[in-house]
Amino acid sequence: MADIAIETRDLNLWYGTFQALFDVNIQVxxxxxxxxxxxxxxxxxxxxxxxxxxxxxxxxxxxxGSVDVLGQDAFGEDVELARLRKEVGMVFQRPNPLPxxxxxxxxxxxxxxxxxxxxxxxxxxxxxxxxxxxxxxxDDVKDRLNQNATSxxxxxxxKLCIARLLxxxxxxxxxxxxxSALDPKxxxxxxxxxxxxxxxxxxxxxxxxxxxxxxASEDCAFMLLGKMMEVxxxxxxxxxxxxPETADYIEGRYx
Amino acid sequence: MSLFARTxxxxxxxxxxWLVKTLFLLMTVLLIIPVALIMGILIQRGAPVLxxxxxxxxxxxxxxxGGIFTALIGTVWIVAVALLASVPIGVAAAVYLSEYAxxxxxxxxINLAIINLAGVPSIVHALFGLGAFVVFFGFGRSxxxxxxxLAVMTLPIVxxxxxxxxxxVPHAFREACWNMGATRWQTIRRVVLPNSIxxxxxxxxxxxxxxxxxxxxxxxxxxxxxxxxxxxxxxxQTMAMSLHLYVVSTQVPDVPDALPFxxxxxxxxxxxxxNATSIAFRIYLRNKRKW
Amino acid sequence: MVDNAPKLSVRNLSVRYGDKQALNGISLDxxxxxxxxxxxxxxxxxxxxxxxxxxxxEFDANMTxxxxxxxxGQDITAIRNVYALRRKVGVVFPLPVGLPMSxxxxxxFAPKLAGxxxxxxxxxxxxxxxxRAALWDEVKDRLDALGSLLSGGQQQRxxxxxxxxxxxxxLLLDEFxxxxxxxxxxxxxxxxxxxxxxxxxxxxxxxxxxxxxxxDRTAFFLESELVETAETEELFSGVVxxxxxxxxxxxxxx
Numbered sequence: 122m123a124d125i126a127i128e129t130r131d132l133n134l135w136y137g138t139f140q141a142l143f144d145v146n147i148q149v150x151x152x153x154x155x156x157x158x159x160x161x162x163x164x165x166x167x168x169x170x171x172x173x174x175x176x177x178x179x180x181x182x183x184x185x186g187s188v189d190v191l192g193q194d195a196f197g198e199d200v201e202l203a204r205l206r207k208e209v210g211m212v213f214q215r216p217n218p219l220p221x222x223x224x225x226x227x228x229x230x231x232x233x234x235x236x237x238x239x240x241x242x243x244x245x246x247x248x249x250x251x252x253x254x255x256x257x258x259x260d261d262v263k264d265r266l267n268q269n270a271t272s273x274x275x276x277x278x279x280k281l282c283i284a285r286l287l288x289x290x291x292x293x294x295x296x297x298x299x300x301s302a303l304d305p306k307x308x309x310x311x312x313x314x315x316x317x318x319x320x321x322x323x324x325x326x327x328x329x330x331x332x333x334x335x336x337a338s339e340d341c342a343f344m345l346l347g348k349m350m351e352v353x354x355x356x357x358x359x360x361x362x363x364x365p366e367t368a369d370y371i372e373g374r375y376x
Numbered sequence: 377m378s379l380f381a382r383t384x385x386x387x388x389x390x391x392x393x394w395l396v397k398t399l400f401l402l403m404t405v406l407l408i409i410p411v412a413l414i415m416g417i418l419i420q421r422g423a424p425v426l427x428x429x430x431x432x433x434x435x436x437x438x439x440x441x442g443g444i445f446t447a448l449i450g451t452v453w454i455v456a457v458a459l460l461a462s463v464p465i466g467v468a469a470a471v472y473l474s475e476y477a478x479x480x481x482x483x484x485x486i487n488l489a490i491i492n493l494a495g496v497p498s499i500v501h502a503l504f505g506l507g508a509f510v511v512f513f514g515f516g517r518s519x520x521x522x523x524x525x526l527a528v529m530t531l532p533i534v535x536x537x538x539x540x541x542x543x544x545v546p547h548a549f550r551e552a553c554w555n556m557g558a559t560r561w562q563t564i565r566r567v568v569l570p571n572s573i574x575x576x577x578x579x580x581x582x583x584x585x586x587x588x589x590x591x592x593x594x595x596x597x598x599x600x601x602x603x604x605x606x607x608x609x610x611x612x613q614t615m616a617m618s619l620h621l622y623v624v625s626t627q628v629p630d631v632p633d634a635l636p637f638x639x640x641x642x643x644x645x646x647x648x649x650x651n652a653t654s655i656a657f658r659i660y661l662r663n664k665r666k667w
Numbered sequence: 668m669v670d671n672a673p674k675l676s677v678r679n680l681s682v683r684y685g686d687k688q689a690l691n692g693i694s695l696d697x698x699x700x701x702x703x704x705x706x707x708x709x710x711x712x713x714x715x716x717x718x719x720x721x722x723x724x725e726f727d728a729n730m731t732x733x734x735x736x737x738x739x740g741q742d743i744t745a746i747r748n749v750y751a752l753r754r755k756v757g758v759v760f761p762l763p764v765g766l767p768m769s770x771x772x773x774x775x776f777a778p779k780l781a782g783x784x785x786x787x788x789x790x791x792x793x794x795x796x797x798x799r800a801a802l803w804d805e806v807k808d809r810l811d812a813l814g815s816l817l818s819g820g821q822q823q824r825x826x827x828x829x830x831x832x833x834x835x836x837x838l839l840l841d842e843f844x845x846x847x848x849x850x851x852x853x854x855x856x857x858x859x860x861x862x863x864x865x866x867x868x869x870x871x872x873x874x875x876x877x878x879x880x881x882x883d884r885t886a887f888f889l890e891s892e893l894v895e896t897a898e899t900e901e902l903f904s905g906v907v908x909x910x911x912x913x914x915x916x917x918x919x920x921x
Contacts, residue, residue, distance in 0.1 A: 552826070
């Protein structure tokens with residue numbers, strides 16, 4: 122199926138003896154924004170982190186079932202993690218720019234993935250400007266590209282964290298509550314930015330803010346206690362949820 | 377060809393990764409070799425003199441025969457008195473620094489002083505002990521003077537270990553207690569100390585092995601080269617394992633070759649047993665850990 | 668309700684941590700036997716407000732508090748015995764903090780601090796508080812088990828039992844349901860509705876719907892300031908003075 126970017130089948134995951142995911146099945150459509158909602162501890166971040174396999178760094182994680190990314194088994198034997206993570210970028214809850222200049226932050230992954238091949242300064246300049254323009258940051262920072270990225274405001278830092286994924290041309294972006302550390306104005310700006318990526322990237326976004334899921338996603342998946350409860354177009358899920366648990370959650374009965 | 381298949385770049389990266397990892401492993405192995413060699417040589421050359429009598433008899437024939445009983449007991453005395461002095465002071469100071477002290481220049485200066493104290497060479501401590509405890513306080517050359525010198529030298533070990541284990545107790549526990557109207561001391565006594573005891577004890581046991589092994593600080597302050605009887609109190613002089621090893625290795629003629637190795641083997645075994653106890657105890661307490 | 672004397676009267680309260688302003692000029696009243704809700708996004712000053720009420724600045728050299736807080740008409744900065752104040756004020760944290768001691772000891776901790784020594788009296792307090800916190804049936808056979816090894820939901824009810832063991836007149840809850848499953852959340856909410864008959868409750872929550880279900884009046888905090896305080900019903904039916912409140916309640920940000 123060419124229009125599916127991420128597909129999990131019967132995905133189970135354990136942290137040691139604690140089971141965090143139970144038979145999760147979901148298809149994330151290519152070029153769409155899909156939000157993952159559910160109360161704290163429901164496994165939404167775990168699911169997100171399974172897609173680019175960052176969970177494995179914790180030695181005690183065990184998974185069964187399968188995750189396909191762009192039609193390829195992400196847990197296949199010949200999968201090189203560097204290739205997978207180049208294709209699947211990740212944005213975290215707290216902006217985490219590297220303690221380098223704005224310029225070096227944006228070009229970091231590009232430099233790693235290009236290996237020893239020399240790139241001219243002008244090639245890098247093009248990539249840099251393009252990435253920063255995509256996240257609407259170029260005009261604000263173009264005169265201080267050598268400044269340390271940690272001196273930017275939180276909103277700018279989070280935009281930069283998105284920008285640094287772009288030069289290696291990923292197709293999937295994973296976002297783990299990307300606006301929860303931001304104020305209202307910055308949240309709106311980030312949501313607008315994410316919305317503008319629609320069609321260009323497949324985006325899977327974890328959020329605890331139901332209204333954000335409603336505003337800024339096309340498909341919505343509701344998880345509860347490690348299980349995938351319901352996946353539907355966002356408007357449908359919020360207007361006519363199929364399960365009472367979903368209805369309770371989106372009405373704020375718990376969280 | 378899979379989308380995520382390995383490329384030439386990945387092959388290169390993997391080779392570099394392997395090279396770096398192997399190099400670091402090699403350095404680690406290099407570190408272990410001397411330790412293994414020391415133990416091997418000590419066992420091989422010291423084992424012939426080991427016997428029950430070696431541990432329970434007084435040295436005889438100008439220390440060329442007999443056992444090491446007086447030195448062994450002397451070391452126990454010195455260690456015990458040093459602990460009695462340093463543990464209460466060290467733990468109290470650590471509790472103050474961790475739980476009470478405001479974060480200001482004075483606290484930072486004290487912390488710096490503690491780190492520096494740990495870096496002072498033991499021979500300097502020895503001279504300090506001679507001046508302060510032997511001469512100024514008039515304890516003379518005695519167990520008390522030697523032990524106090526060692527206590528001063530090992531205080532940083534206790535303080536640092538205690539402070540770190542206190543800080544490992546989650547702050548949330550303290551907040552919960554304070555919010556219930558507990559004072560700082562009530563919180564420390566009922567929640568913080570009981571849950572950091574394993575780290576404190578680890579520090580104490582580390583201190584024991586350090587104290588048992590030091591030579592210079594006790595040489596000037598209370599350890600004697602040869603005494604055929606046991607000390608009767610803290611103001612007596614005593615023999616000690618570390619000094620005995622020094623004396624039989626360098627100062628006494630016609631010592632059988634195996635004898636110094638035997639002394640060293642007993643001393644190092646003492647230290648190893650204490651360290652092993654420390655590790656076992658830490659594992660035991662960690663398994664009992666309550667959060 | 669409003670014609671009562673306020674249980675808690677806060678005037679022009681500001682909190683700073685070092686140079687960082689956490690709360691700026693808050694004034695509000697909390698009346699006896701109400702649940703007073705506080706909503707607002709992360710870092711809006713909600714937790715700092717609760718910390719100031721219990722004079723936590725004494726344990727945090729970095730924290731400075733300015734303004735007046737009157738508890739039953741008495742200025743709490745003038746109270747000599749702050750430990751007695753804290754015993755009258757129970758606190759429940761976002762993440763359950765079961766102290767690393769037995770379930771029994773967790774609940775008996777505060778009464779022991781208050782000088783109660785008799786076993787029978789402590790037994791009675793422990794049982795009563797655990798029943799009130801809807802935890803008794805699950806733990807009555809293992810009161811010697813470690814409190815910190817209970818499940819998250821049970822631990823949170825344990826901390827509520829512990830807060831009740833102080834016989835508090837004021838109960839402060841800080842996002843208590845953040846790490847708790849839905850069923851436990853509903854049980855605790857029911858407990859709070861009952862408790863309201865006897866004590867005053869300040870409920871900080873990140874769930875606007877929870878404030879709607881529980882609170883009689885609700886205050887909206889944003890960026891260290893109090894935007895407005897209103898009857899909860901009004902707030903949710905759109906009778907708000909400030910557009911930002913409507914935006915938040917409707918989930919436009921946060």
